[in-house]
Amino acid sequence: MTVRIDQDRCIGSGQCVLAAPDVFDQSDDDGTGLVLSAEPSAGLLPGVRHAVERCPAQAVTLEE
Amino acid sequence: MTEAAVCPVHQERDHPLHPPVGFPEAVGDGPVRMLWPNSVEAWIVSSYAGVRQVLSDPRFSTRKGGQPEMRTDAGETVLDPDQPGNINGIDGPEHMRLRRPLSRGFMVKRMNELRPRIQQIVDEHLDVMEAKGAPADLVTSLCLPLPSLVIAELLGVPPEHQELFQATAGDLFGKNGSKDEYLAHATRLAEVLAPIVAEKKAAGTNDDMIGLMANDTDFSMDELIFLCIGLLAAGHETTSNFLGLFTLHLFEKPDQLAILQRDPSRADVVVEELLRYTVGQLGGSGLIRRATEDVEVDGVLIRAGEWVSVSLMANLDEALCPRAEELDLERDAVSHLGFGFGPHQCLGANLARAELQIGLRSLFERFPGLRPAVPVTELRYRNDMITYGAAEIPVVW
Ligand code: HEM
Numbered sequence: 064m065t066v067r068i069d070q071d072r073c074i075g076s077g078q079c080v081l082a083a084p085d086v087f088d089q090s091d092d093d094g095t096g097l098v099l100s101a102e103p104s105a106g107l108l109p110g111v112r113h114a115v116e117r118c119p120a121q122a123v124t125l126e127e
Numbered sequence: 128m129t130e131a132a133v134c135p136v137h138q139e140r141d142h143p144l145h146p147p148v149g150f151p152e153a154v155g156d157g158p159v160r161m162l163w164p165n166s167v168e169a170w171i172v173s174s175y176a177g178v179r180q181v182l183s184d185p186r187f188s189t190r191k192g193g194q195p196e197m198r199t200d201a202g203e204t205v206l207d208p209d210q211p212g213n214i215n216g217i218d219g220p221e222h223m224r225l226r227r228p229l230s231r232g233f234m235v236k237r238m239n240e241l242r243p244r245i246q247q248i249v250d251e252h253l254d255v256m257e258a259k260g261a262p263a264d265l266v267t268s269l270c271l272p273l274p275s276l277v278i279a280e281l282l283g284v285p286p287e288h289q290e291l292f293q294a295t296a297g298d299l300f301g302k303n304g305s306k307d308e309y310l311a312h313a314t315r316l317a318e319v320l321a322p323i324v325a326e327k328k329a330a331g332t333n334d335d336m337i338g339l340m341a342n343d344t345d346f347s348m349d350e351l352i353f354l355c356i357g358l359l360a361a362g363h364e365t366t367s368n369f370l371g372l373f374t375l376h377l378f379e380k381p382d383q384l385a386i387l388q389r390d391p392s393r394a395d396v397v398v399e400e401l402l403r404y405t406v407g408q409l410g411g412s413g414l415i416r417r418a419t420e421d422v423e424v425d426g427v428l429i430r431a432g433e434w435v436s437v438s439l440m441a442n443l444d445e446a447l448c449p450r451a452e453e454l455d456l457e458r459d460a461v462s463h464l465g466f467g468f469g470p471h472q473c474l475g476a477n478l479a480r481a482e483l484q485i486g487l488r489s490l491f492e493r494f495p496g497l498r499p500a501v502p503v504t505e506l507r508y509r510n511d512m513i514t515y516g517a518a519e520i521p522v523v524w
Pocket residue numbers: 182189214215216226278357358359361362363365366369414415465466467468470471472473474475476478479
């Protein structure tokens with residue numbers, strides 16, 4: 064399980080932070096998404112899947 | 128290519144909170160061709176998957192010019208396609224250049240920091256409403272002032288400029304005004320903003336949007352001014368109309384209102400469902416793109432150069448959630464398209480969420496017996512292509 068954000072695509076919308084606040088944050092420099100925990104525990108996965116689905120830039124991936 | 132019906136754009140509704148008459152049927156399983164009043168033909172896409180595809184596929188451009196977008200009764204388009212700072216009308220790296228620095232100003236944590244101030248503005252307005260007594264007009268008491276005060280604060284408009292700023296901003300959003308009127312108002316707002324920008328530049332601050340744009344970006348003055356106008360335009364009437372429409376939907380569905388009142392701490396989830404449903408029921412078709420290559424969408428070949436108009440009626444597609452036609456405030460938040468999708472998804476979404484959550488929750492906590500003084504179907508609604516909402520909402524409690 065690896066969570067990644069494609070920084071080139073990210074528009075800094077923060078949808079990932081809303082979906083899984085324990086897994087994502089936003090950079091203070093430009094608001095782009097940051098992965099806090101690239102290997103999140105099973106309990107956090109539903110939120111990560113929402114982030115994958117809701118990221119408007121389709122920049123969040125979860126490799127299972 | 129599939130032959131598809133040409134359907135007129137019209138906005139007559141048999142119920143003010145339901146889609147325009149005949150529109151869902153005309154759009155059907157989509158995509159269909161639709162003729163705009165300025166005689167440009169556009170595809171209309173309204174399925175959940177189709178809308179996500181069009182809004183996120185870089186082969187659909189948002190660059191305008193001769194587009195079917197309507198702003199005035201004459202079908203004139205208001206914006207010069209090359210207007211500097213028109214964030215909604217540029218693609219790819221050019222768009223990113225503007226969007227990234229702005230995103231910083233709308234970060235989730237920034238919006239959370241702003242919540243106490245939003246709560247204060249809401250409380251002050253509800254205090255006045257309560258003191259004056261019923262009946263009150265919800266639109267002027269809360270819906271309109273809330274977003275415009277919040278955006279002025281976020282931009283960093285100093286208190287001494289507030290009044291002129293609010294008045295000028297208000298003039299900018301008249302219904303279907305002519306292009307000349309719009310440009311005159313925009314010029315006046317630019318005149319109001321110019322000295323504010325100069326002050327921030329001199330101070331070198333970046334703790335509000337104007338300061339951030341003035342001191343931390345390579346934006347030109349023209350870009351900066353137009354971005355301020357754009358933020359105002361986009362953030363002003365949308366949020367106020369939605370706060371009003373949410374309340375009206377809840378008046379019409381007391382069982383749903385009871386769900387919010389039982390547990391106001393779920394205001395965040397409730398607002399997501401209200402957004403999904405309200406945007407879907409509006410049945411608007413205002414998001415415009417143009418194919419730069421041939422692309423297949425929902426089994427239809429859209430040719431390079433053709434216009435596509437996206438309908439967020441997609442929020443009522445069963446592919447999104449079961450019983451999508453129903454408002455169900457008990458459901459968990461779903462991945463709705465109320466703020467669009469793709470790189471142009473609403474920049475102000477997290478701000479709008481905070482305002483709607485705090486506004487709606489506080490309104491019904493303060494006035495648990497709030498109800499309409501006039502039937503919802505008899506109110507006057509303001510209707511243009513960009514925003515739709517009740518002009519007045521007389522309430523008692
Ligand atoms: C309930 C309230 C709101 C709704 C339903 C809403 C909806 C939308 C939608 C659907 C789009 C996508 C347009 C497109 O794809 O072409 C959008 C874009 C935008 N919105 Fe909002 N909006 C709301 C509030 C706000 C607020 C409060 C602000 C700012 C303070 C704002 C600023 C913007 C901007 C700047 C864009 C253009 C972004 C871009 O093109 O990159 N909106 N909005």
